[in-house]
Amino acid sequence: MNKKLSPILLTLLITMIVIPSIASVISQRKIVPPFVSVVTPHYNYPIGLFFIDNGSTKEVCTASVINTDNGNIGLTAAHCLFDNDRKKYNLSFLSFYPGYDNGTNGPLKDIPVVDTAIPYTHLLVPEMSDYALVRFAFRDPHGGNATLQDYTGALGWRFDIGNGEPTSVFGYPKDGDLENCANDAEHLCNWQGITEKLENFKNYYVIRNIDFGVGASGGPFISQYNTETNLGYAYAVYDGFFDGAKVSVGDIWNETTFNNLLSRITP
Numbered sequence: 001m002n003k004k005l006s007p008i009l010l011t012l013l014i015t016m017i018v019i020p021s022i023a024s025v026i027s028q029r030k031i032v033p034p035f036v037s038v039v040t041p042h043y044n045y046p047i048g049l050f051f052i053d054n055g056s057t058k059e060v061c062t063a064s065v066i067n068t069d070n071g072n073i074g075l076t077a078a079h080c081l082f083d084n085d086r087k088k089y090n091l092s093f094l095s096f097y098p099g100y101d102n103g104t105n106g107p108l109k110d111i112p113v114v115d116t117a118i119p120y121t122h123l124l125v126p127e128m129s130d131y132a133l134v135r136f137a138f139r140d141p142h143g144g145n146a147t148l149q150d151y152t153g154a155l156g157w158r159f160d161i162g163n164g165e166p167t168s169v170f171g172y173p174k175d176g177d178l179e180n181c182a183n184d185a186e187h188l189c190n191w192q193g194i195t196e197k198l199e200n201f202k203n204y205y206v207i208r209n210i211d212f213g214v215g216a217s218g219g220p221f222i223s224q225y226n227t228e229t230n231l232g233y234a235y236a237v238y239d240g241f242f243d244g245a246k247v248s249v250g251d252i253w254n255e256t257t258f259n260n261l262l263s264r265i266t267p
Helices: 007-015 120-124 148-152 255-265
Strands: 047-053 058-065 073-076 094-098 111-117 132-136 156-158 165-171 189-195 204-208 220-226 231-237 240-242 247-251
Touching: 058 148, 058 165, 073 231, 094 132, 094 148, 111 255, 132 255, 165 204, 189 204, 231 247
Parallel strands: 156 231
Antiparallel strands: 047 058, 047 094, 058 073, 073 132, 094 111, 111 132, 165 189, 165 220, 204 247, 220 231, 240 247
16 A cells, blocks of 8 residues: 555645644653564565455555564554545554565465554554554464564664665555666565655654655664664565655654554553
8 A cells, every 4th residue: 555645635634733643651662672582584584565355445554563561463554454434444444564575475474464553643543643553363373472573573663863874765656766676566666765854854864765665654764774684673564656756755653642552552
């Protein structure tokens, strides 16, 4: 899935008052490598395909596992949890395939979604705060008590990223203009470059002259990405493309809102 954002909406978002986040005790979470007992290149990939199947329509987004005490929580774009009529999908329609690539399901296969947490702002204005937390019903394939992040590793997360950040973005687009990408929603594609914080896009991290495409929604913006461990710090997710301005964007997270979502989704 992907959002095309209109110039009218851009004007609205520019003129809205930006409420600064309130500092909290949890200002960031560290990167978490998998446990040594299960870590192999076969398992260690926290990014995956987020699949929506309601029986008549199939959609694709991107999700990633993030570091939490629960160990089974991930991140995607909020609009991936709604149909075209803005009705929330039944959770039974949603599944996650960490490590999906080249048309293969990944070593852990499909993992059901059992809960979601969406910013209230997004429920009021769908073009704002387009990120969400999802909790997965993961069962240790070895019969133990290991969590999903024990197998995949987990992205850290941060709220202090400024302008001009070297960034990696990942997703499963079926169109768009990423270079060296199959654009078939079957291959994990990536982009590396610099994100910006611009005066006329106060609520967003901005990437110029790239449309990441349908299927890349929810793909993490990762700082300090390590190609050997496939880990880094998530600080936004891709949520849409402004046709007029020719920019892809990811909402700047409100720290208080994010931590409230985490509290809500953690059993």
